Amino acid sequence: MPLTDRGRKILERVPGGVLHSTTGVGCEIVRHEELCVGCGKCAANCPSGASKRSETFDVNQLLDAPAESRRGQLGGALRRLMKHAPDGPVEVPEHVTVYRTIAYDDDKCLGCGTCVRNCPVEAIDALPPAVTP
């Protein structure tokens, strides 16, 4: 488990500071990408910068989304038109904000669960940390 940027700066200031392992402290974060609506609240509130709105969009997120959701409606329309499976992620223009894939950096994740509390559609779950004997 990594430190936050702030934590790293403090550690540099401490004379003779030694970092002890923090493994197993945070929750295990499980994401359900098909439920994500792309609001970006997880990225906006992430204290360690582990989750970010990316510049690309994985079109399969539209096709897998629940049918009644907005992404699902768009996916339904796209499914009627498509001639083959999507070639891959598409680049997203600047002013399109919600149709973006949230990129997660697991190496930076603290497991704090802030994203879980801020997710409006419960697309992220936090599992308790594994207890090591």
Add this chain to the structure above:
Amino acid sequence: MTSAETSTIGAARQAAAAGRTIVAFCCRECAYAAADASANARTPLPPTVRLVLLPCTGRVSPLHLLGALAEGADGVMVAGCLLGQCHYREGNFNAVDRVAFVQRLLKTVGVEPERCQMFTMSAGEPPKFVAAVREMDRVIGGLPPLERSPQAGAHAGTAPAAGARGAA
């Protein structure tokens, strides 16, 4: 019923017979006014086009564009103000990017991206509007008919309401 209305209905029937439909989402402040002026001047528009009035092209969402295509339109066009002249400051910039996004979505699943295009004009340029519609009509006429798979799931009727309204 005025002769203009009769001819619109006749044109719609012709278009249905020709089997091509273009849905044009028009900004109220510019493109729709230009369309109005061109109609007053009795400039013939291609019979394939259906106009949908929007308060601003910033209202257009990817769902409107894809939904219209999925529900029967062969092409969709968005006609808005000149860049920098949006009455809501940057609505047409949003529309430009959403159209570009829909084009990329179409391209990645193997559909011609030219089926969705953005045009800009001012309210005082009816010829530019007519030229845009004719250009769109020419492009769509050169493409094969858009193939659609049958509706899957119960949700499919709800999504493209805007497109269905535009085609009516």
